Amino acid sequence: MTSQDIRQQAPLNVEEVLNRLPQVAPDNQQTYSDSDGRQRIKLRSLGFERTLVLIDGKRIGTQNGQDTNIIPVSLLERVDVLTGGASSVYGSDAVAGVVNFILKPDFKGIRLDANYNFYQHNNTPNIVSRTANAAGFPAASGNSADGGRADLTLTAGTSLLEDRLKISGFINYKHVDPVGYADRSTAACGLVQQSKDGPVSCQYLGYPRAGSITPQSGAFAGTRLVNNPDGTRAFIPYGTGFGTDSNYFDIYNDQRPDERVNAGGFFTMKFSDAAELYGSAIWFRDKSRNVYPTVLQSYASYGSSPYQVNCNNPYLSGSQATALCGSAAGTSALAPIDLSYRLNNVPTADDIYLNKGIRGTAGIRGKLGDAWTYDLGGVYARNQQNWTTAGQANFNRVNNALNVVNVNGTPTCVAAINGTDPACIPFDAFSAGNGSRALMDYFFADAAGTQKNVSKLYDGQLNITGDLGKYGITSPFATDGVAVAFGTEFRKETFDSTADGPFRTIFGGQDVHLKQHVWEANAEIQAPLVQDKPFVHQLQWNGGFRVSKYNVNPDRFTTWKLEGIYSPVSDITFRGSYNKAQRAPTLVESYQASNISFSRQGGSQNDFCAPVARQIQDPNNPGQTITTTAPLASRDVCRATGLADNLYGSATLLCPNNQCTVRSGGFRADPETAYTLTYGLILKPRFIKGLILSVDHYRVKINNSLSYNGDSYYYDGCLRTADPYFCSGFVRAADGTLSASAASNPTSGFIRAGTTNYYYSIARGYDFQGQYTLGLGPRFGHLDFDFNGSLTTFAGGQDSPIQPLRNCAGYFGNGCGQLLPRWAHTLRTTYNTPGGLFSASFNWRYTGSLTNANNSGDPAIGGTPDRAQTTFYRIGPQSFFDLALSFNVDSRFTLRLIANNVFDKNPPLIANSYDISLAHNNTFPQRYDALGRNIAISTTVKF
Numbered sequence: 039m040t041s042q043d044i045r046q047q048a049p050l051n052v053e054e055v056l057n058r059l060p061q062v063a064p065d066n067q068q069t070y071s072d073s074d075g076r077q078r079i080k081l082r083s084l085g086f087e088r089t090l091v092l093i094d095g096k097r098i099g100t101q102n103g104q105d106t107n108i109i110p111v112s113l114l115e116r117v118d119v120l121t122g123g124a125s126s127v128y129g130s131d132a133v134a135g136v137v138n139f140i141l142k143p144d145f146k147g148i149r150l151d152a153n154y155n156f157y158q159h160n161n162t163p164n165i166v167s168r169t170a171n172a173a174g175f176p177a178a179s180g181n182s183a184d185g186g187r188a189d190l191t192l193t194a195g196t197s198l199l200e201d202r203l204k205i206s207g208f209i210n211y212k213h214v215d216p217v218g219y220a221d222r223s224t225a226a227c228g229l230v231q232q233s234k235d236g237p238v239s240c241q242y243l244g245y246p247r248a249g250s251i252t253p254q255s256g257a258f259a260g261t262r263l264v265n266n267p268d269g270t271r272a273f274i275p276y277g278t279g280f281g282t283d284s285n286y287f288d289i290y291n292d293q294r295p296d297e298r299v300n301a302g303g304f305f306t307m308k309f310s311d312a313a314e315l316y317g318s319a320i321w322f323r324d325k326s327r328n329v330y331p332t333v334l335q336s337y338a339s340y341g342s343s344p345y346q347v348n349c350n351n352p353y354l355s356g357s358q359a360t361a362l363c364g365s366a367a368g369t370s371a372l373a374p375i376d377l378s379y380r381l382n383n384v385p386t387a388d389d390i391y392l393n394k395g396i397r398g399t400a401g402i403r404g405k406l407g408d409a410w411t412y413d414l415g416g417v418y419a420r421n422q423q424n425w426t427t428a429g430q431a432n433f434n435r436v437n438n439a440l441n442v443v444n445v446n447g448t449p450t451c452v453a454a455i456n457g458t459d460p461a462c463i464p465f466d467a468f469s470a471g472n473g474s475r476a477l478m479d480y481f482f483a484d485a486a487g488t489q490k491n492v493s494k495l496y497d498g499q500l501n502i503t504g505d506l507g508k509y510g511i512t513s514p515f516a517t518d519g520v521a522v523a524f525g526t527e528f529r530k531e532t533f534d535s536t537a538d539g540p541f542r543t544i545f546g547g548q549d550v551h552l553k554q555h556v557w558e559a560n561a562e563i564q565a566p567l568v569q570d571k572p573f574v575h576q577l578q579w580n581g582g583f584r585v586s587k588y589n590v591n592p593d594r595f596t597t598w599k600l601e602g603i604y605s606p607v608s609d610i611t612f613r614g615s616y617n618k619a620q621r622a623p624t625l626v627e628s629y630q631a632s633n634i635s636f637s638r639q640g641g642s643q644n645d646f647c648a649p650v651a652r653q654i655q656d657p658n659n660p661g662q663t664i665t666t667t668a669p670l671a672s673r674d675v676c677r678a679t680g681l682a683d684n685l686y687g688s689a690t691l692l693c694p695n696n697q698c699t700v701r702s703g704g705f706r707a708d709p710e711t712a713y714t715l716t717y718g719l720i721l722k723p724r725f726i727k728g729l730i731l732s733v734d735h736y737r738v739k740i741n742n743s744l745s746y747n748g749d750s751y752y753y754d755g756c757l758r759t760a761d762p763y764f765c766s767g768f769v770r771a772a773d774g775t776l777s778a779s780a781a782s783n784p785t786s787g788f789i790r791a792g793t794t795n796y797y798y799s800i801a802r803g804y805d806f807q808g809q810y811t812l813g814l815g816p817r818f819g820h821l822d823f824d825f826n827g828s829l830t831t832f833a834g835g836q837d838s839p840i841q842p843l844r845n846c847a848g849y850f851g852n853g854c855g856q857l858l859p860r861w862a863h864t865l866r867t868t869y870n871t872p873g874g875l876f877s878a879s880f881n882w883r884y885t886g887s888l889t890n891a892n893n894s895g896d897p898a899i900g901g902t903p904d905r906a907q908t909t910f911y912r913i914g915p916q917s918f919f920d921l922a923l924s925f926n927v928d929s930r931f932t933l934r935l936i937a938n939n940v941f942d943k944n945p946p947l948i949a950n951s952y953d954i955s956l957a958h959n960n961t962f963p964q965r966y967d968a969l970g971r972n973i974a975i976s977t978t979v980k981f
Contacts, residue, residue, distance in 0.1 A: 039117040041142070043824075043866070046879045046922040048155055048936040048974030050187050050212060052106040053077040055114075056137070057964070058883060060828035060862035061121050061805060064964040072956065073294065074423060075326040075391040076105040081121055081134040082738065082801045083833055083858050088621055088712075090124070090132040093139050094318075096399055096417045096497070100531045101131055101624045103421035103493025105393055106139075108322045110210045110300050112151040112191040115142045121805070122736055123619025123714035125597040126582035129527060129558055130622045133712045133740065134801075141304075145195035145206040148981040153189040157293075158182070159970025160942055161223035165238065166960050170226035173240045173279030175288070177226035185217040185293050185969060207303035214296035216329070217969055220288040224944055224968070225959035228287050231949040234892075235909050238949055241958065242278050243286040245333040245380040248470035250276055254344045254374035256364040263361065265470045271355035281470075284380050287958045289329050292969055296326040310404070316415070317400040328389040330428070332478060334379040340433040344374035347440045352449050353466040372441070381473030387428035387482075395421035409508035416498040422490065429485030429540055436481060439465035487541025493625075494532045501525040515574075516566040523562040530555035533625040550633075552625040560584035575605040588622055588709075595620050595709050609724055613734075614717035623707040623744055623793070630746065630793040631707035634783070638697040643749070645698055645776050646757050647676035648691035675760040679768035691775055698776040698789055700749045701769070705794035712740040718805075728811035737802045742795035743835065749791040755838060763838045767791075797839065802832035803847075806863075819871040827863030834899075842898040850913075850962075852891035852900035855954045857965050859886035874926055881920040885965060888913040913946045918967055932978040942971040 039055060049055050056079055057064040063083035078086035091098045091106065098104050121135035128136055160181050161167075167177035188211075195206030219225035228241030244250065248265045251273065263273035267281030276282055302320035309315075337344050347354075349363035349371045359367035362375060401415020438453040442464040445455070451462030463480045466472045506512075507519010532553040537545075561583050568577040580601035587594050597618050605611040623631065644650060649667045656662040669676065669687050676686050685691065693699070718734030752767025771778060771787035778787030808825040834844035834854070846854030861884075868879040890911040894901030922936040945966035948954075955962040 039119075041115055044111060044114055044117075045934060045976070046866070046868075046881070046924070046936065047920070047938065048153055048922075048934065048972075048976050049111050050153070050155070050189050050214070051077060052109050052111060052114075052139070053079070055111065055117065056119075058864055059119065060826060060864065061119065061135075063858065066964050072328055072389075073326075073391075074425065075107075075294075075296070075324060075393050076423070077107050078104065079106065079137050081119070081137070082736075084134040084738070084740075084799065084801060087624060087627075087744075088131065088133040088740075090128055090136045091139075092128070092136060093320075093397070094141055094399075095138060096415070096499075097419070097495060097529075098139075099395070099397060099419035099421050100493040100495045100533070102533055102626050103395075103419075103423075103491070103495075105322075105324075105395060105421055107298065107324050107393065108300065108320050108395055108397060109139050109141075110191055110208060110302075111189070112153075112210065113141050113193065113208060115140045122615060122716045122738070123597075123599070123617035123712050125619035125621070125712075126560060126584045126599045126617065127562065129529070129560075129584065130556070130586065130620060130709070133619045133621045133710070133714075134738070143304075144197075144204050144306075145193055146197060147195065149193045150979045150981070151189075151191040151193070151976070152979075153187075153974060153976035155187050155936070155972055155974035155976075156183060157185040157217065157969045157972055158942070159222065162944070164223055164944070164947060166229050166947060167223040167226050169229060169238055169240055170285070173227065173285075174281060175227050175240060175279070175285045176220070178221055178223045182221060182970075184215065184221055186213075186215045188213045202308045203305070204307075205303070205305045208301065210298075210300035212296070212298040212300075214293060214326075216291045216295040217293040218288070218329075219290045219292055219959055220285075222292060222959070222969065224947060224961065225292060226288075227285050228952070228958040229947070229949045229960045231910065234905065234907055240279065240285065241287065242283045244276075245284055245286055245331065245378050246276075246282060247284045247380045247382055248281060249379040249467055249472070250377070251362070251467070252376040252378075253362050254376060256362065256373070258361050265468060267470045269470060271353075271469055272357055273361055284331075286331055286380075289331060289386060290958060291329055292959055292963070294326050294328065296324065298322065298324040312404040312406065313402060314404050315400075315402050317398070319396065319398040321394075321396045323392070323394040325390065325392050327391065329386045330388065332381045332384050332387040332428070332473075332482075334377055334381065334431050334436060334481070336376050336378055337433070338376075339430065345377050345437055345440055346372040347375055347467075348443065348452070349373055351440070351442050351468075352444045353442060353464075353468045355468070358468055370443075375440075377436070377440075377467060379467055379472075381478060382471045384473045384475055384478040389428070390424075390426045392424040392426075393421070395419065407508075409506070410502060410504045412503075413499070413501045417495060418497075419495040420492065421494075422492045424488055424490050426486055426488040427541065427544065428482060429487050429544055431481035432483070432485060435459070435462070435483075436465070438462045439477070439480070440467060485540055487538055487544055489535065489537040489541050489545075492532075492534045496530040497527065498529075499525060499527045513565070513567050515568040515571060517569050518566045520566070521564040523560075525558075525560045527558045527560075528555065529558070531625055533629075550629060552629050554588060554590045554625055554628065556586055556588045556622070558584055558586045573606050575608050576603060576611075577605075578603040586620070586622070590628060591622075591708065593708075595622075609722055611720040611722075612717075613720065615715070617712075617714045619712040619714060620709045621712070621744070622709040627744060627793050628707055630703065631705040632703055634701060634703040636778070636783075636788070637700050637702070638695070643698060643753065644693050644696040645691045646671040646753070647679070647681050647686060647774075648693070649687050649689055671757050672760070675757060675765070678760045678762060678765040679756060680765075680770045681774050685774040688774070690773065693775075693777045699778045699784075699787060700791050701778075701784075701788040702790075702792045704790070705792050707744060707793055708742060708795055710740050710742045710744045710795060712738055714738045726810075728813070729809070731808045732806070734805045735803070736805065738800065740799040740835075743797065743799040744793065745796055746793045747791065747796060749789040751837075752790060755841075759838075759840055761838065761840050763840065797836050797841075799835040800832055800843070801830075803828060803830040805829075816872060819869065822866075822868040822870065824866045824868075825863065827861065829861050830858055831860070833858045844898045845896070846891070846899060848886070848889060849891040849894050849899060850888050850954050854891045854899055857888065857955070857962050859888055861886035876926070877922075877924045879920075879922040879924075881922070883918045883920070885916045887915050910949050913948065916943075916946060916966060918943055930980045934974070934976045936972075936974040936976065938972040938974070939967040940971060943967065944970075 063080040118138040124132040193208040262276035397419040403413040453459035512519040582599040721731040755764030767790040778784035806827040848860040891899040892905040945961040
């Protein structure tokens with residue numbers, strides 16, 4: 039992607055540039071309401087861990103800590119994307135491919151780049167707005183203009199000492215205004231469908247603005263009640279919508295507020311052809327936030343002790359006191375209650391993410407004679423993320439605020455009277471719409487917690503290239519000589535995660551300090567075999583080899599590549615590449631694999647070999663069911679888990695509270711290995727000047743794929759297949775139980791979980807590219823056509839030796855959450871006047887259809903007849919169009935007017951979107967434009 043391609047989009051972030059490439063799995067961290075703000079890149083939907091990101095050929099940072107926010111869009115010269123394994127050249131992580139950001143070199147002068155854009159959208163009625171209105175929630179309507187985004191960059195550079203010393207620097211500022219779900223009719227409420235083809239409704243989380251009270255004793259014990267929204271002090275039954283609940287997601291963001299500052303500098307000092315010093319430094323600070331309602335949570339979030347309210351509380355009406363206290367109404371007795379209340383008239387409870395980092399490079403490079411060049415240099419990168427969460431209200435303070443009596447007609451906390459909590463503020467939890475900043479500060483004082491993660495990269499490299507043709511080492515049938523390259527690299531990574539007390543109180547966990555390093559050596563060869571002969575314009579062979587040794591693994595690992603190029607004539611080039619690529623586990627993955635922790639399985643996961651009550655078909659009365667007490671699993675399945683036959687169906691196997699012990703960790707994580715094959719052809723027909731076409735087929739297979747496998751992976755797989763591959767995840771105690779105590783750090787009595795190597799991941803497909811320049815004559819300029827398309831034929835893998843291949847290409851849901859259509863393309867057509875004074879560019883972005891995996895007809899991804907849907911099962915093909923106008927007023931001033939999604943097309947809507955896209959806005963904002971038409975005005979001024 040060239041700088042012209044980038045400018046025509048008016049992007050604010052690097053990820054917006056790459057999201058339009060069909061080969062990149064789109065990602066938009068500014069649309070996730072639970073994002074950490076970092077921007078990463080995923081080629082082929084194979085995960086960011088398998089995509090190596092470079093700046094000017096050197097690593098951007100560690101895989102865990104990298105953030106492409108550090109790259110200023112206005113300084114991009116181009117973006118080179120190499121898909122397919124490239125570990126033998128670049129080292130670990132280049133399994134899916136490499137993305138290399140090339141910055142503009144040797145800048146001279148002063149330049150100002152300014153970009154302001156915003157969204158303009160017509161909120162038309164739709165299924166979401168109709169459902170929201172029916173639930174009593176307002177839906178946006180009419181035209182809106184919001185989401186302003188400003189991007190300002192000042193760049194300056196000069197050369198000194200007769201151009202031997204070149205210095206340049208930049209400073210960049212960006213600001214993003216939020217756009218809330220409530221600002222779009224398509225996100226008026228979270229659309230949910232509880233059952234297949236069932237009715238749709240708005241999603242609720244049970245935090246009414248009116249307040250919800252559940253007595254824990256008396257006649258109404260366990261009955262959820264709500265303060266009447268009409269303002270009277272009376273309870274009414276809890277129900278969704280119409281004032282008895284709230285739209286929890288109405289303040290979530292379609293676009294998160296963000297503020298960012300980047301700065302950097304670059305220099306080169308050339309002493310001679312043999313020695314040139316170079317260096318660079320880029321610094322950034324980015325602050326964004328996820329917005330959440332401020333709520334008081336159920337007592338179950340703190341433990342087993344309910345809240346307590348005094349039965350003579352002045353905020354209670356007579357009927358309310360009777361409902362909570364019965365005959366004790368009006369006395370000082372304490373009644374146990376549960377409470378869920380969304381505080382009103384208070385600031386939001388935000389998660390704040392502060393991402394900051396610095397990346398520096400330095401080195402010396404030059405020529406050694408006529409045949410050799412060298413580059414000795416390195417990278418230091420430090421990325422820090424501070425995550426500050428608002429935390430939970432203090433349980434004791436909420437209890438204190440509920441114990442209130444009248445003092446001379448003024449409601450007063452008992453804790454303030456007796457001195458145990460002089461700062462206590464009474465809380466009227468028994469009428470609708472209460473809350474104040476003072477009350478919020480009292481409840482949440484000292485509740486906010488912060489976690490700090492710091493990733494560091496130390497990377498030193500020596501690379502040497504040589505043209506052996508200078509020594510006469512050339513094929514007798516070629517004119518160019520053999521070229522070679524040698525390199526060695528030392529790379530060290532560290533990761534430190536710390537947190538304060540309030541954060542640990544909320545989330546638990548422990549501080550970690552991790553590190554690993556690797557020594558690598560590599561060699562490459564480029565050998566032209568035949569050139570400019572009959573029927574052989576060019577025949578060339580390339581090869582590469584790398585060996586790696588990690589300190590955390592006793593083994594050495596090797597990667598290699600074999601490439602071939604054949605052009606019978608200059609118009610046609612055939613190319614092919616076969617690679618062995620590897621990815622070592624990241625520091626975090628290694629820690630997750632080896633670190634042992636214990637927990638109880640959430641929900642009702644019991645030992646399937648224990649007796650449970652369940653409904654089965656009555657063998658004596660067809661069509662009728664009976665209740666039986668028996669294990670879910672067969673005797674053979676239980677035997678495969680290591681259970682003795684005499685314990686099959688024993689009640690002693692029952693796990694406490696139906697929750698067996700899960701042990702995470704205790705695995706060894708080895709590098710995963712990918713074999714990638716790419717072959718295709720390039721056409722440059724001389725009889726159609728300006729036309730270039732290419733098509734390539736790629737095949738990626740990752741063996742021993744690294745992934746996190748939860749206990750359900752082993753539980754479900756063993757129950758279904760009785761295969762040792764899954765059943766080995768059961769480690770039974772001597773008495774056959776799976777109920778070990780975590781405190782004793784047991785070696786048996788649990789189900790396994792954790793990050794480890796498992797089976798295959800597979801990606802296959804075709805890439806199509808085309809460029810064509812059509813001259814219109816010297817008076818009328820020319821048209822440029824740029825096409826990029828990708829056909830995905832396979833995206834998935836095989837989870838175990840006995841499970842079928844899972845192909846998710848073209849599907850979503852049931853674990854196929856990659857949102858990967860079979861076909862996607864972009865086609866940009868640009869008209870340029872003679873001399874480049876004006877250009878008009880029209881871009882067509884096309885995404886093929888997506889079908890719910892339930893309707894795939896493939897049982898491997900859940901496509902069985904009983905799961906097939908008739909609603910929300912398909913997203914049709916989607917086309918979005920962009921228009922960019924550029925005016926080069928003179929050599930110093932350029933003005934650009936841009937409209938992305940120029941026709942203001944709504945995104946496709948779907949229920950239960952969070953299950954797939956991690957967004958509650960009823961669409962897939964990574965893939966489709968969720969906010970409407972984006973209008974941009976940008977300029978470049980040179981001084």
